[in-house]
Amino acid sequence: MQNLVLLRHGQSQWNLENRFTGWTDVDLSEQSRQEAARAGQLLLRHGYGFDMAFTSVLKRAIKTLDIVLEELDLCWIPVQKSWRLNERFYGALQGLNKAETSEQYGAEQVQRWRRDPHALPPALSPDDPRYPGHDPRYQHLTARELPLTENLSQTMARVLPYWTEQIIPAMRSHQRVLVCAHGNSLRALVQYIDHLTDAEVTQLDIPTGVPLVYELDDDLNRIRHFYLE
Numbered sequence: 001m002q003n004l005v006l007l008r009h010g011q012s013q014w015n016l017e018n019r020f021t022g023w024t025d026v027d028l029s030e031q032s033r034q035e036a037a038r039a040g041q042l043l044l045r046h047g048y049g050f051d052m053a054f055t056s057v058l059k060r061a062i063k064t065l066d067i068v069l070e071e072l073d074l075c076w077i078p079v080q081k082s083w084r085l086n087e088r089f090y091g092a093l094q095g096l097n098k099a100e101t102s103e104q105y106g107a108e109q110v111q112r113w114r115r116d117p118h119a120l121p122p123a124l125s126p127d128d129p130r131y132p133g134h135d136p137r138y139q140h141l142t143a144r145e146l147p148l149t150e151n152l153s154q155t156m157a158r159v160l161p162y163w164t165e166q167i168i169p170a171m172r173s174h175q176r177v178l179v180c181a182h183g184n185s186l187r188a189l190v191q192y193i194d195h196l197t198d199a200e201v202t203q204l205d206i207p208t209g210v211p212l213v214y215e216l217d218d219d220l221n222r223i224r225h226f227y228l229e
């Protein structure tokens, strides 16, 4: 048996301000540093150790991971960063306040954009300053890979190659793995690992800063999973 730990970054400044974030590279809030430290302490107390970690190219996940590794005294382990673990790209909603958007479009529509795995938020145009093609960290991406908007099933489609080509091989070579990512990139991963239906994933919310432990058999099938308390 082996463990895999998934962790959503601590509260970001825009989680706090209730704004759609997506690929916007906002920082952690003050509170989240404590959340991340607590996640690290919990992992330490329950005896979890790691040989390698994976995260996105967004600072709220990177900094959360740094704080967790600091608590575990594991700052030295290899950390691999990829855009494929980024938050779901929220298109033209990025930056908007979620409550104000509900007032404008109706709560039901906004809930569909947020949770329905096939609902596409309004798209950006490539000349929008929020388009990731303007950001040097995404320069190696093809035009097809650069999103204008994304639903959860598209997020899953770009997370899965990373899962099968990087994370699974690390676990197959018995590396103990920590993945620090985002609410929706983790929802996509959990839908895949747990074989959730679209109806089930619509109900799924992953809390910030709480380690989600998967116990996997030798074929990396899920035995059980639980949040560390």
Ligand SMILES: O=C(O)[C@H](O)COP(=O)(O)O
Pocket: 019, 020, 021, 022, 023, 087, 088, 090, 114, 182, 183, 184
């Ligand atoms: O990108 C965001 O706004 C959040 O990280 C996730 O938001 P959601 O819960 O509205 O999907």
